[in-house]
Amino acid sequence: MTGGLVNEARSLLLDAERVFSGLPDASRLAQVRERLDGPLRVAIAGKVKAGKSTLLNALVGERLAPTDTGECTKIVTWYRDGHTYQVTLYPNDGSAPTQARFHRDDGAIEVELGDRTYDQIDRIDVSWPSSSLRSLTLIDTPGVGSLTEGVASRAFKFLDPEEDETPADAVLYLMKHIHASDLNLLEAFHDNSVSRPNPVNAVAVLSRADEIGAGRLDSMASARNIANRYGDDGRLRRLVQIVVPVAGLLAETAETLTEWEFKALRQLADHPTDDLEPYLLSADRFVEARPETPLTSLERESLLGRFGLFGVRLSLALLRRNVCESSAELSDELVARSGLGDLQTVLATLFMDRADVLKARSALLAVEKLCMEHPQVQGVATLQAAIEQIMAGAHPFNELTTLAAVRSGWVKGKPADLREVEQLLGATGTMAWQRLGLDQTAGVEEIRIAAIEALSRWQRKVENPLTSLDLVTAGRVVVRTLEGLITAS
Ligand SMILES: Nc1nc2c(ncn2[C@@H]2O[C@H](COP(=O)(O)OP(=O)(O)OP(=O)(O)O)[C@@H](O)[C@H]2O)c(=O)[nH]1
């Protein structure tokens, strides 16, 4: 069904290329068309030092993006799968893109800007052979300095068709939890300058989650509670689908764990627990531990930089309890415990499974924008009518729009009904069992029975004169979804 949508978007783009041929903007359309066949583009945005580049590396499974320092952290950088290792600079004065020299320093790619400074570069494009990047192009963005600069609106401009470019199909919005006041975080989401919020293609990540419990072993559990609380907040729901806690540094390290690190942790874990415990209370103590503790101070410092105190403690606990016996096992366990596994599932169910719809949507928005900019061009009215027709006729679009309306608080109804609408429209995943809230092992017959039951319930609700008009509109979309599930089963 969704493959058809991409085809419809493709033929619309071809028509648009004809209508706008000769205009300087027309070349953009060919690029938009290429995007339809390419991977989904996900931008990673958020405040400065929120852990964006670290999380990007964790998602790629390789240390590519520079973290902490360097001029390149201030430039938007694209990481995409390619046949060769290549870095291209796009100057912002409109001059031709150039290949740049680069070296890998401590893993991360350090790009040589030559005689240019960072503010003269519009973006860096890194092409890197990587299986993780095959289905997902990741865009690392520079951090926004302070909340007053409108961190949310800057982040969401990556999705805003009113902007000059709308490079991303979806966004991961990273926020660090600030102990003193939860308010800071919520204020960011109260940023009313975000135009056309569309929560369906945005996910929030509660980043650096290991720091929440000051390195304690239950840090991730605290982070999960906080994320759930935020996830229920109306201000956040207006902008994002879900809030996922992730300890990005630990995830990055887990994905790139070395044998030396495993052995070093093993050595620490074999040391008497009571002797070591006092040194695990703070980062300073751990680095300065007495000479009789295993490893040199430099080696301990290096472990700390890679795992964080929480990661060191967690790894030691896992090794001592014999949960992990090899570096591969430790790596898997840490990926799961860092929250990266959950984030990957969320990305797969909310973004990847819907990639065609999100890409087609980006394409339609691009054509719509050109139509608005050039209303006088002959053929624009026909294009606009075609966009309307595709938007109205394609059920996946109706699902996305309805989902966004429900999450934005525009549809009124009983909380249980609204939750069911969200789930049936695919908010927690687009597979039939996910929509119907069944177990993954549910068979065809179970799915069919559940869908028929839900269908008759929703048909009654839609026909009930006491149901609010908004819910009736949403309910009609749900009915269509359920009919589709029954036909497919
Ligand atoms: N403890 C801990 N530290 C982290 C985590 N993620 C990142 N850091 C550290 O935070 C610092 C900044 O991380 P980056 O990944 O460079 O953050 P960024 O958001 O890309 O920063 P800018 O691009 O400069 O805005 C680095 O020292 C990281 O090691 C995390 O999950 N836990």
Ligand SMILES: [Mg+2]
């Ligand atoms: Mg960065």
